[in-house]
Amino acid sequence: MNRILLVGMALSLAVMSLLPTVAGAQASKPxxxxxxxxxxxxxxxxxxxxxVGKDPKSNDxxxxxxxxxxxxxxxxxxxxxxxxxxxxxxxxxxxxxxxxKQPLKISTSPNGYDGSATLISSGETVYLEGGKSATRRxxxxxxxxxxxxxxxxxxxxxxxxxxxxxxxxxxxxxxDNQSVAAGxxxxxxxxxxxxxPSAPPPADDPPVKDPPPGNEINLMVHKQVWRDSGxxxxxPLSPPGQATFILSDANGNNxxxxxxxxxxxxxxxxxxxxEAETSEMKLFDLFVSENGGKDCAKDPDGGRSAVxxxxxxxxxxxxxxxxxxNSAAETGPVAxxxxxxxSEADGVVTWRLEPTTAADLWVWDEQGIGCExxxxxxxxxxxxxxxxxxxxxxxxxxxxxxxxxxxxxxxESCKVTNTAEWAESRNGERGNVSASYQCSGAPxxxxxxxxxxxxxxxxGAYAVQxxxx
Amino acid sequence: xxxxxxxxxxxxxWALTVRFFWKAGAWLxxxxxxxxxxxxLTIFMMRDILPGEDALxxxxxxxxxxxxxxxxxxxxLLRPETGDLMIVGVPxxxxxxxxxxGIECSGLLETAALLGLVTFFPAVPKGKRMRLLFFALALTFxxxxxxxxxxxxxxxxxxxxxxxIAHVVFGRLVFFLLTIGIYWFAITRPTLATVGARLKxxx
Numbered sequence: 001m002n003r004i005l006l007v008g009m010a011l012s013l014a015v016m017s018l019l020p021t022v023a024g025a026q027a028s029k030p031x032x033x034x035x036x037x038x039x040x041x042x043x044x045x046x047x048x049x050x051x052v053g054k055d056p057k058s059n060d061x062x063x064x065x066x067x068x069x070x071x072x073x074x075x076x077x078x079x080x081x082x083x084x085x086x087x088x089x090x091x092x093x094x095x096x097x098x099x100x101k102q103p104l105k106i107s108t109s110p111n112g113y114d115g116s117a118t119l120i121s122s123g124e125t126v127y128l129e130g131g132k133s134a135t136r137r138x139x140x141x142x143x144x145x146x147x148x149x150x151x152x153x154x155x156x157x158x159x160x161x162x163x164x165x166x167x168x169x170x171x172x173x174x175x176d177n178q179s180v181a182a183g184x185x186x187x188x189x190x191x192x193x194x195x196x197p198s199a200p201p202p203a204d205d206p207p208v209k210d211p212p213p214g215n216e217i218n219l220m221v222h223k224q225v226w227r228d229s230g231x232x233x234x235x236p237l238s239p240p241g242q243a244t245f246i247l248s249d250a251n252g253n254n255x256x257x258x259x260x261x262x263x264x265x266x267x268x269x270x271x272x273x274x275e276a277e278t279s280e281m282k283l284f285d286l287f288v289s290e291n292g293g294k295d296c297a298k299d300p301d302g303g304r305s306a307v308x309x310x311x312x313x314x315x316x317x318x319x320x321x322x323x324x325x326n327s328a329a330e331t332g333p334v335a336x337x338x339x340x341x342x343s344e345a346d347g348v349v350t351w352r353l354e355p356t357t358a359a360d361l362w363v364w365d366e367q368g369i370g371c372e373x374x375x376x377x378x379x380x381x382x383x384x385x386x387x388x389x390x391x392x393x394x395x396x397x398x399x400x401x402x403x404x405x406x407x408x409x410x411x412e413s414c415k416v417t418n419t420a421e422w423a424e425s426r427n428g429e430r431g432n433v434s435a436s437y438q439c440s441g442a443p444x445x446x447x448x449x450x451x452x453x454x455x456x457x458x459x460g461a462y463a464v465q466x467x468x469x
Numbered sequence: 470x471x472x473x474x475x476x477x478x479x480x481x482x483w484a485l486t487v488r489f490f491w492k493a494g495a496w497l498x499x500x501x502x503x504x505x506x507x508x509x510l511t512i513f514m515m516r517d518i519l520p521g522e523d524a525l526x527x528x529x530x531x532x533x534x535x536x537x538x539x540x541x542x543x544x545x546l547l548r549p550e551t552g553d554l555m556i557v558g559v560p561x562x563x564x565x566x567x568x569x570x571g572i573e574c575s576g577l578l579e580t581a582a583l584l585g586l587v588t589f590f591p592a593v594p595k596g597k598r599m600r601l602l603f604f605a606l607a608l609t610f611x612x613x614x615x616x617x618x619x620x621x622x623x624x625x626x627x628x629x630x631x632x633x634i635a636h637v638v639f640g641r642l643v644f645f646l647l648t649i650g651i652y653w654f655a656i657t658r659p660t661l662a663t664v665g666a667r668l669k670x671x672x
Contacts, residue, residue, distance in 0.1 A: 339563065341565035343547075344567065412571070435563035436564045436565070436629065437567070438564070438566045438629045438632065439566075439569065440566060440567060440568040440569055440620075440636065
């Protein structure tokens with residue numbers, strides 16, 4: 001009996017000595033954080049909630065953010081996107097590896113990507129120390145970072161852990177100090193609106209039928225353009241062959257592409273003729289030539305963008321002439337670069353650079369020594385000689401850069417001029433904008449003026465005295 | 470503390486000297502030493518002991534800033550770490566100008582000079598002198614604000630190229646003319662009134 005007791009006690013002691021080790025091992029196991037994206041159509045419940053002004057939360061389906069939320073919202077796994085940590089997050093709070101040796105770099109800005117923060121791809125898992133409280137804030141690159149205000153569509157919402165409020169592009173694990181359990185699996189999911197692709201028409205078995213009646217004809221489209229050159233009339237596009245048209249069947253399937261002035265034969269059938277989209281010209285009207293001729297003499301009424309060919313067009317052999325009328329496409333506002341003075345302190349002037357309208361712009365500022373990017377813009381190496389310019393991106397609004405430049409004070413005086421260049425492509429033609437900043441160190445000329453005043457006063461007093469005598 | 474150790478003995482010596490000349494009826498040295506001494510002591514105290522200069526700068530900048538906006542010039546009021554209160558003039562075709570309100574632009578010098586001259590001017594009764602002084606000091610402050618507005622306006626509408634001439638010539642000329650008017654009001658006119666009354670009495 002005593003031996004049994006002794007063995008039992010020894011076993012108990014052994015187990016008890018192992019428990020702290022096991023517990024310690026469990027406590028040291030890092031938590032994980034997986035980033036996912038979801039594509040949500042109009043029919044998804046999260047999109048429906050968002051458009052009526054509701055605020056979908058991370059625990060809508062009973063738990064903190066979880067991959068099952070995607071299907072629960074009626075969404076599906078979404079496009080490849082990138083996440084990053086926002087400024088204000090705790091340093092060394094998130095790691096690329098399980099041993100927690102490679103900390104992720106945090107953006108220097110609390111309001112967007114700074115160009116250097118570590119990017120986390122959707123589907124990627126990162127790691128964090130279990131049980132350790134930290135601030136971990138995230139945003140999705142490529143969409144304007146909004147904090148507490150709803151992000152514009154197509155961005156629907158971001159949910160991270162238990163944080164998912166405000167429909168903004170900024171949430172955290174946690175937004176303020178928060179810890180996760182050791183070994184726990186956590187998720188951040190970005191919900192992006194994606195239009196449901198229209199289903200392709202069902203592939204019907206082509207019925208066996210007699211060929212449609214009619215004659216084979218030739219088809220030719222004549223392009224007319226409006227000229228504001230004083231003549232104010234429609235004129236044939238010269239030379240022909242610059243505009244592209246599409247021949248489709250009655251089901252909308254593209255059959256052939258051809259250009260204006262091209263003559264090609266067409267068997268009887270049901271067809272649709274449209275013009276391929278172009279950025280230079282806007283289609284004003286498209287119709288079969290009313291007099292049958294190729295001169296397209298009749299002025300268009302406008303509004304028609306497709307010609308439907310049916311049996312009546314194949315009654316007689318010959319050439320069917322179609323007239324297409326185009327005017328110059330309306331040009332939108334031309335993007336340029338705007339520069340404003342922000343501040344001057346400690347011998348450094350700060351300028352704000354921003355596009356006048358959302359556009360893809362490349363920006364150079366050789367005098368700049370530092371740069372900070374906001375709302376999706378990137379600094380690159382803006383001060384370098386064109387090697388890696390800063391960028392603004394179309395589709396993202398309210399982007400701007402803060403560029404710093406040294407200024408030397410000579411006593412009270414200082415003056416500095418800054419010139420920034422921009423272009424719509426890296427090697428495109430550049431525009432430029434200059435601004436100057438000056439300190440009011442104008443010479444006061446106090447002593448010379450005082451001497452001049454004394455001289456005038458003395459002369460005046462002498463003159464008065466002589467007159468009195 | 471150092472400033473007090475310097476100013477107190479100087480002030481005492483000055484006061485004793487002024488009193489001596491006053492007792493002796495030597496009005497010219499009384500006036501000259503009294504007025505200049507008071508002006509210097511006022512400047513010293515307002516800069517090194519009391520925050521008077523700072524208060525004048527803040528008040529001047531504040532008033533110039535709001536008056537500029539009233540005139541349609543969108544200035545910006547800044548106070549950097551050095552303590553200088555500044556107004557940044559409105560951009561004129563992408564030009565920004567920082568106008569620093571230093572000792573010259575604060576009106577402290579003119580205020581101190583006026584204070585000394587009026588306080589020790591013997592021809593005007595004391596009560597009247599103090600009333601005149603109050604209004605004259607207020608008018609001097611406003612004249613300085615007007616001077617600054619001339620400079621702000623020149624830069625806002627003429628650009629940075631207009632800064633130097635506005636600062637050196639126009640602003641100073643405007644202030645000079647206004648100061649002549651203030652001195653006429655505070656010293657010359659009451660003196661003429663006093664002299665005229667005495668002449669009538671003796672006639």
